[in-house]
Amino acid sequence: MAAFELSKEGRDFVNVELKRYETPYSAIIPSLYRVQKEKGWVPPEAVPYLSQLMQLPEAHINEVLYFYTMFNKKPVGKLHVQVCTNISCAMNGGREIADHLCEKFAVKYDEVSADGKITVSRVECLGSCGTAPMMQVNDQYVENLTPEAAVKKLKELGA
Amino acid sequence: MQESKLLTEHYNKPDFTSLAGYKKYGGYQVLAKALKMEPKAIIEEVKNSGLRGRGGAGFPTGTKWSFLPNNGEPRYLLCNADEGEPGTFKDRLMMERAPHQLIEGMVISAFAVGSKKSYIYVRGEYDHSIAVLRGALKEAYDAGFLGKNILGSGFDHDMDVYQGAGAYICGEETGMISSLEGLKGQPKLKPPFPAIQGYLRKPTIVNNVETLAAVKYIIRDGAAAYRKYGTEKSAGTKLFSVSGNVVKPGNYEIPLGTPLKDVIFDLCGGLKPGRTLKAVIPGGSSAPVLTAEESMKATMDYECLAQMGSMLGSGAIIVIDDSNSMVDLLDVIMHFYHHESCGQCTPCREGTGWLAKIVHRIRSGAAEPKDIDLVEKVSKQMMGKTICALSDAAAMPAISFVTKFRSEFEAHMQKTRSAVGGSAHA
Numbered sequence: 001m002a003a004f005e006l007s008k009e010g011r012d013f014v015n016v017e018l019k020r021y022e023t024p025y026s027a028i029i030p031s032l033y034r035v036q037k038e039k040g041w042v043p044p045e046a047v048p049y050l051s052q053l054m055q056l057p058e059a060h061i062n063e064v065l066y067f068y069t070m071f072n073k074k075p076v077g078k079l080h081v082q083v084c085t086n087i088s089c090a091m092n093g094g095r096e097i098a099d100h101l102c103e104k105f106a107v108k109y110d111e112v113s114a115d116g117k118i119t120v121s122r123v124e125c126l127g128s129c130g131t132a133p134m135m136q137v138n139d140q141y142v143e144n145l146t147p148e149a150a151v152k153k154l155k156e157l158g159a
Numbered sequence: 160m161q162e163s164k165l166l167t168e169h170y171n172k173p174d175f176t177s178l179a180g181y182k183k184y185g186g187y188q189v190l191a192k193a194l195k196m197e198p199k200a201i202i203e204e205v206k207n208s209g210l211r212g213r214g215g216a217g218f219p220t221g222t223k224w225s226f227l228p229n230n231g232e233p234r235y236l237l238c239n240a241d242e243g244e245p246g247t248f249k250d251r252l253m254m255e256r257a258p259h260q261l262i263e264g265m266v267i268s269a270f271a272v273g274s275k276k277s278y279i280y281v282r283g284e285y286d287h288s289i290a291v292l293r294g295a296l297k298e299a300y301d302a303g304f305l306g307k308n309i310l311g312s313g314f315d316h317d318m319d320v321y322q323g324a325g326a327y328i329c330g331e332e333t334g335m336i337s338s339l340e341g342l343k344g345q346p347k348l349k350p351p352f353p354a355i356q357g358y359l360r361k362p363t364i365v366n367n368v369e370t371l372a373a374v375k376y377i378i379r380d381g382a383a384a385y386r387k388y389g390t391e392k393s394a395g396t397k398l399f400s401v402s403g404n405v406v407k408p409g410n411y412e413i414p415l416g417t418p419l420k421d422v423i424f425d426l427c428g429g430l431k432p433g434r435t436l437k438a439v440i441p442g443g444s445s446a447p448v449l450t451a452e453e454s455m456k457a458t459m460d461y462e463c464l465a466q467m468g469s470m471l472g473s474g475a476i477i478v479i480d481d482s483n484s485m486v487d488l489l490d491v492i493m494h495f496y497h498h499e500s501c502g503q504c505t506p507c508r509e510g511t512g513w514l515a516k517i518v519h520r521i522r523s524g525a526a527e528p529k530d531i532d533l534v535e536k537v538s539k540q541m542m543g544k545t546i547c548a549l550s551d552a553a554a555m556p557a558i559s560f561v562t563k564f565r566s567e568f569e570a571h572m573q574k575t576r577s578a579v580g581g582s583a584h585a
Contacts, residue, residue: 029338130401
């Protein structure tokens, strides 16, 4: 396995974050985000790397990594499609849309499609209930969905 | 009926998000006024306004502020923008349409409580809100509304935005503090309350986005003017996020005390043709559900909903029509709380798991008749026994669903049991 490393900009970012807050621990979440931005997920070897770079205990970084759901602990497709299946979206067909996308793009939940283009996940409330059902594609909200509209949008985005 | 647009008056104007646009509508003039007041007078005004926390707990804001000890320690102001209560989407609107309104409300509040540093803790998924806020913060710094010697008053204040990373529990104020400190977002035992020992064990005030934005209008117009909206114990306007089976879902700003039936059938255009009302969750998925009959009598204020055994919560109204199965919806809700329990307290960690499991087997036709009572029994054992309110937040909807809609749960079990040949294995 190749040694894990952040880009020069990534390392600079982490060093700025370490001084930005009252405690260096507050820099862990932003630094994990940075890893994810560069690699698409947070590989396990990022933890000892960050520990070294930030001079913070590995165990502590692991704790934070595994507590929060937005850090991908395994690789995701180029489009990470997170379909809300909480109450207001469920009432408006969110669960069926999620199933439909898996079928259409021939992928199982939380797995990467064979071409590497897409991962479909079911997630909890994303705070977009007035425009249910909805999905988040990478960092973009796509609202007022129908199964057809969801597929069309993902195809436009390159799925 | 019409909305009472106090906080949201200019939300339909695209330029309201920029500093120039915000100033066109009187932006930062209230800050200038506040900085000439005595901090104590601001706290008094907020107390007199009757403003209560808009995040869910409904604690009187001015009273919370007056708990800060005078011990010379630095004080922190944290804006809770970890909007995660299912059904709630008002804070996102407020951050994206009016970032400067929040910043102005926060600087006024920070001046009142004597804080030199504040954070806006935004839930991780709200990338767009975060981008808008960061842009607005830069504008506010450049224009001298943040930083050293704000508007020549001698008051210094720094503000930053912190991005959460996906955890409902961080909407609980001490969970949010843990998260901001770089830890797992696990709540802390109270007391000590954050006002005494909060962020980094320093005196800390945690207020919701809407609460802090409302402070601006209380200082602009005075407590008496604010009290013209709402009821004696629930003063002011409130943003309600309406979702589910209504024709026009969305955010609506109305006076507290407005009848729920007017919200559903007038403001939100009623139900879809041919549908009848079955139930309403009035304050986010943690709030006990109301039957259709109760909903017709409810008014949207703290005291009426408490009296009905539910709560106003974050103001998330989830309208449920007769096309839904209550068994199915409870299954969705229980899955959520099980997923979001932080795992710290046994009654919650285990209880949410059991509830999710039992309700799921009821839904899938693998339950025993006694399972309905078991939901109630497990729920009651989860209440009032944990560090934070998540355990209660899971138990309350569970109890209310199975007691108020018991016959539907029984009928569902009857139907599904015969469909699977009476087998009872999960």
